[in-house]
Amino acid sequence: MRPETEADLAKLVAGLENPVRIVGGGTRGIAGPYAEIETGALRGITLYEPGALTLVARAGTPLAEITAVLEAEGQHLAFEPMDHRGLLGTQGEPTIGGVVAANISGPRRIQAGACRDFLLGVRYVDGRGQVIKNGGRVMKNVTGYDLVKLMGGSWGTLGVLTEVSLKVLPKPERVATLSVRVRDAGTAVRVLSTALRSPFEVTGAAYDPDAGKALLRVEGFAGSVAYRTGRLTAELSRFGEITEEAGADTLWAVIRDAHPFHGQDGDVWRLSVKPGDAAEVSARAEADQLLFDWGGGLVWLRVPKGTDLRARLGVFSGHATVVRADAETVARLGRFQPETAAVSTLTNGLRAKFDPRGLFNPGLMG
Structure with a gap:
């Protein structure tokens, strides 16, 4: 139709x-x-x-x-x-x-x-x-x-x-990306958090474990970007080697689209967590591959097919969403984090008002 x-x-x-x-x-x-x-x-x-x-x-x-x-x-x-x-x-x-x-x-x-x-x-x-x-x-x-x-x-x-x-x-006049060499996820989160707490208006904060790099984006007028990247470099130098990456638009499209997971076997999940919890929670996940965005607030994970990641993680503060898996896994686990009883009552009440006959995408969100 x-x-x-x-x-x-x-x-x-x-x-x-x-x-x-x-x-x-x-x-x-x-x-x-x-x-x-x-x-x-x-x-x-x-x-x-x-x-x-x-x-x-x-x-x-x-x-x-x-x-x-x-x-x-x-x-x-x-x-x-x-x-x-x-x-x-x-x-x-x-x-x-x-x-x-x-x-x-x-x-x-x-x-x-x-x-x-x-x-x-x-x-x-x-x-x-x-x-x-x-x-x-x-x-x-x-x-x-x-x-x-x-x-x-x-x-x-x-x-x-x-x-x-x-x-x-x-669109910003200039985009710059600083790359900080880090040894592990915990160090990466400290780098990202330090940058985000600074007054230098970071607009991207990601960590690629495969590359061993924490990535920070600064945008705006050319003079302002030059000043802020200089100050950030001085602020973050204690964490590791810092370089400026070329091809900022392409680099952040790679982060945006979770490109490292393209063509890789397994299920893909995304976690929404407190950035300070990202390293500990992702370690519990025992994933085959990781990628952090939003300063650690968004964690992409690739795990073997059929893995119940929520069971593997246990209790944590956040949400685990299935992004890519076969139909059987999605049906068994549910795409979205199960709602608490209070939230379920609220959302069911909303759906009853907006869609009283239960027509639209039934079962998708609980």
């Missing part, structure tokens, strides 16, 4: 009798035993005001189309959404609706915020087939319930996005 307009989508949903899976570009590998509603026909940028740093696009608009339009004006999506295709081996094109629905956010989240922090407004069709609009085209335009933030990260379980309004930002 591929509705051509928002009105067609609303009519389609109103007449549904069975659950459906919501699909944008089909790049995130979410499968299920249900018929699909594809949003790819709901595409096109409906408003772009570079001076107001505002862009409005229909949900099925390819992310590449938006990136190209922004690039022509020297602007970008500051939350730098991940491209899952290499990691998951999927086809298709990422869409802006899929990015928003999954709250896909890259390395700059530590400084600029997540995708939902750039959401100004949304339009969506709820489980009754009603078209709902919330928010607007400026940051302070929320009255009543902030459904905009709620839809970001709901994975299509509350409604089918049809249009999103986003704040965009100018």
Whole structure:
């Protein structure tokens, strides 16, 4: 099912009798035993005001189309959404609706915020087939319930996005990446934490154990970047050898897309933890491969197929999400961290209000 307009989508949903899976570009590998509603026909940028740093696009608009339009004006999506295709081996094109629905956010989240922090407004069709609009085209335009933030990260379980309004930002004049040679994950986290606590506005903080490097990104006007990288080099020199890496854009795309795991056997998980816990928790994971982002707050792990990583970790403060595994493993373990009883009561109540017939992506989030 591929509705051509928002009105067609609303009519389609109103007449549904069975659950459906919501699909944008089909790049995130979410499968299920249900018929699909594809949003790819709901595409096109409906408003772009570079001076107001505002862009409005229909949900099925390819992310590449938006990136190209922004690039022509020297602007970008500051939350730098991940491209899952290499990691998951999927086809298709990422869409802006899929990015928003999954709250896909890259390395700059530590400084600029997540995708939902750039959401100004949304339009969506709820489980009754009603078209709902919330928010607007400026940051302070929320009255009543902030459904905009709620839809970001709901994975299509509350409604089918049809249009999103986003704040965009100018691209930085210069990007520099400092590489600090470190001996282990604990040292890497100390390096990343020291840099993030500094006043030098680090916009990327990652650790690649295979390379033995902690990576720090600094962006902005050329003079400011030169000053801040100089100060950071002096501040961090006690930890190890520091060099400036070339090809910053490519390097951070590698981190963003978990590129070291591409083409490697095994299941891929991501942990959201307190950065200070990253080294200890990842050691308990006994993973075949690791990658830290967000100063250690995001840990990518590759483990043997079928591994119950949550059982291996035991009790920890955070969330463990299956990103890549076969259907049997996902069905057995659940994609997302199991909810506590209190949270489950809250989320079930929300779904009952937004999707009373249980139509959208049932079972995906618990």
